Amino acid sequence: MSRPIAVYVHIPFCTVKCGYCDFNAYAGMDALKPAYLEALLAEIRANAPLLEGRTIASVGFGGGTPGELPAAHIATVLDALRNTAPFAPGAEVTLEVNPGTSSPAHLNALRAAGVTRLSIGAQSFDPAELAFLDRIHSPEATAATVAAARAAGFTSVSLDLMYGLPGQPLERWLATVRAALALQPDHLSLYALTIEPGTPLARRVERGEVTPADPDLTADMYEAASDLLETAGFEQYELSNWARPGHQSRHNRAYWTDADYLALGAGAHGYLAGERYANIDHPRAYIDAVACNAPRGPRPALAAVTTPPHPAHVADWLALRLRLLEGFSPREFEARWSLSLEAAAGPVLADAEAAGLLERSPRVRLTRRGRLLHGELAARLLAHLDRTLPRAAPAAR
Template sequence: MSRAGNGVGAGKATSLAQTSGPGLYVHVPFCLTRCGYCDFNAYAGLGHLADRYIAALRREAEMAAGEWTGASFGTVFLGGGTPTTLAPGEVVRLIEDLDRTLGLGEEAEVTVEANPDTVDEAYLRELRVGGVTRLSMGVQSFDPAVLAALERVHSPDSARRAYRAARAAGFDDVNLDLIYGAQGETLASWRGTVEEAVALGPDHLSAYALTIEPSTPLGRKVAAGLVPAPDPDLQAEMYDLACELLAAAGYRHYEVSNWALPGLECRHNVVYWRRGAYLGLGAGAHSHRDGRRWWNLRPPLAYLEAVEAGRPPVGGEERVTPEGARLEEVFLRLRTTEGIPAADVDPALAEPYLAEGLLSRRNGHLVLTERGMFLANDVALALSG
């Protein structure tokens, strides 16, 4: 089912979803298996730590509560890792406890990331009834060969089944994550994936270019010449194709890698892109408030030991300098359809990109065009002076 109309392409300075209150991120580092391309703080085989870990999340929230009194969190995002490796009752009780300890807003957006192989309708119904409002599903591709190249455990069929289960369980806000550029993926295969995703009718889609991280198994294979690196020209074509197909289906391209039906942008991500305040709980989670950034110890065991000893599990922190804040502002805001106020940028720096058609001017803002979005980081770097 495609949903026609109302599509707003990039190149238009349009406002993002309204957010209220800070964001709350909760990291769950457990996965069924480790995907070869993944450099997230995620581990297979640590499931035996789950009970201790959930207890530590509760305790960390209690430790943080004093500093966030009266905050009323507008969004919660359980990410990972694979949060749905936890029992659904555990997820729901954890969210209820976070609400009691930290205070969630009345209309809070509560997202849980899911791997298709870890959920069925009964599982998802328990989440939905328990207050989870949004599901983000890691589908990546509907081509079995591409899933195999990515070393994903699930099949296209399990992604289809999990999506239908989410709808049957009452989720009316579902995101599908896709990745393009894996070994052997052709433009035709990518077209098939995007078309099938659109046909399912999700409310939100994220599409990321596969990047090779040197520390991953895939990174080592590429370094050894066993697997070719993604072809950037092909990835650019894939990006263009996604822009075209998703715009035609009525999705608004509101950030470089994100599309949503109007009004269904991910509010949690908008907090990050606006450089709002957010609290991260769990191993390696990052937080930001009042010009201070801090991050937790990354190894789950080190995190657990700190919290269990009653110490804040902070691994490091920094003050954002005015110059750093400006750079971040340009990088983050330019990635969205809001763009950046033209008055904040030296016109001589913007001119070549306007002439090349990578930037456009709208309502006093500089906004990336669809072509410009694929080169967002390069353009942002140039505009930062």
Template sequence: MAHPISQGFPLPLPPADPALPLGLYIHIPFCERKCPYCDFNTYAGLQARFTQTVDALCRELEEWAAPLAGRPITSVFVGGGTPTVLDAGELARLFETIRRCYWLAPGCEITCEANPGTVDRPKFHLLRDLGVNRLSLGVQSFQPEELAFLGRIHGVEDVYRAFDAARAAGFANINLDFIFGLPHQAPAAWADTLAQALALGPEHLSLYSLIVEPNTPLRHWVDSGQVDAPDDDEAGALYETALERLAAAGYVHYEVSNWARTTAPPNGDQSDNPTYACRHNLLYWRNQEYLGVGPGAHSHLRLVGPQGETVSRRWSNRKPVPSYAQRVLRGASVVDFSEELAVRVSMGETMMLGLRLVREGVAFARFERQHGADLRQVFADEVARLVAWGLLEEDAARVRLSRRGLMVGNQVFAAFV
């Protein structure tokens, strides 16, 4: 039976294969205040839209339940935006809908993003009660002046309070997000931020360099000369510092921007990645399947083509919150971009994304399972050239970035797309 949310798709889904991992992403498009560097599809001042948007998210989740029946969900990621701006009733409704509509695989990783300025102990207890087993806190810096520059609503003390409250509520898998490469960022300030982060002992760390995105206040400040642009060489040096400090503290660098601890309990991911690697993000990096619900959310699923062949399709939902919610609630499609991926494009994306996994890289066996072709033949020229330049390493099982390749990753990835 056709269902209205996916009516933009002429193709059915293939028979359910419970062995294939499938992630669920839920986009909460709200924040208390918009940070000047952020280009995510998220808005401040829309409190009046919370209820209707949660209604729409629940409806979209319900609509997708039948087509995805029989597919166990291996990870759920509630992100945004700032999911924790929603109140207890709204969060409860969302999680109740997920559990009612989907089969969550045993050990399913359920992540919720939170802003240290929007959480307290009762909210963390609520998230635990709702089944969230991984928390991702947007800390960004331990330097008050950097937090002010980034326009964050929280201070350093809020981070300590939030982290302690999360641990007290029982979170045993916590990620902390940081941003480095701010204009003229002092190396000593970055080293101090890393030291304070490590002292807390989170299971996972994500470190992203500051990017000046189009159509943001930061872009305007840089273009008008109010703020200097971030410097790539300075950011590279700060990244090297992070590589050293985190390795010395026992964190495993498993993705270009991500580190994790390896101590038990195992998260069930059979790979070279550390125990606390983010399973949901591993789906993206392995070019696997995920359904995204919410305004602007992206999805990637394998569907059945006219000759019975499997085709990869990705799509995104319309971004404006009011029209997303109104259309979902009247049963109309919210897809505003959709494309079928040519086989060669999909293979290139598997390389571009998979090479971000600095330990795992792209395994020949996984590539063959996913595309029915031998990576060593499809990309023979590209791999030979990049190995000769010292940017890729190849062994009997995989290709992956060399240390030199890691420092110029974007140039390596571009060779495949």
């Protein structure tokens, strides 16, 4: 019986790289796109042994802006994957697009190519906030993109929104959420703006030109948006994600549930059999590495491989499972790690329960307050497990 696997395809091209972005993304590299497509196809062929006996459950195109690639390129990549391993019935294929840069004809072609789900980078419905974020679209462009996606036949459309912007009042954030809801998306992802070191935005903060948002106000924004979305019929299923029934991101669940996912493209990160790995970042270096190494076999653009120490691996599992509102059962933990949950993490979990951060009957899952402090709890779990677990204990799969 074949085992499911997810596939992540990184497309590093952007029209403009936003000042807050620290992703592996590059503007002004359109001339590389044909060679990049050929490198992706060669990488798929080289990775064929890793897909033997597997069924592709989902494909996620991220970036960068995958919508920057011609739809014919996306179709070619999907065809190459289908020719390498079977797709599961109803496999989810998600692709990220930006408003204003995807025409109705382009969206029609993406749907015909086999993309089943669109994630649209709206970020805000306030023109001044969009300008601050270096976004090149307008609120009207977002509405037009959603309408064009529906006309193209997309039945699962997600919007990304950002909160916790410098100077952003609560009511302006809620106006963005209401504007998004008015477009009747099937899924919403809400992300707090983070000031990433080395970005243009971080340098503006260092120069005193921008003051980061107050953390308490940012938490209020999160909770108020949660209330709005719940009233509108959305179910929160992960810390940053809400969906209408039947529209959870199946691809992203692979990241949160310890599932294998194959990485393709410059800077793509993968996870196979407990081993994390990353491809070379720069598109030109990636293209050259694939051309040189693809005849030798799998992972021709490999930059790094990491097998986490046992305590960190267990802590990662716990932290990722706690991102899901469904949490996990002690039996699931024990089946994965051949460890008693109480013996491994009991003291930390008991303290968190006493503080009102999580509940443990019957499943271990965060409370609403705990969702705001997930990062702190994850750090405490790692510190505890690092003291109490052997670094090289075997992990059962």
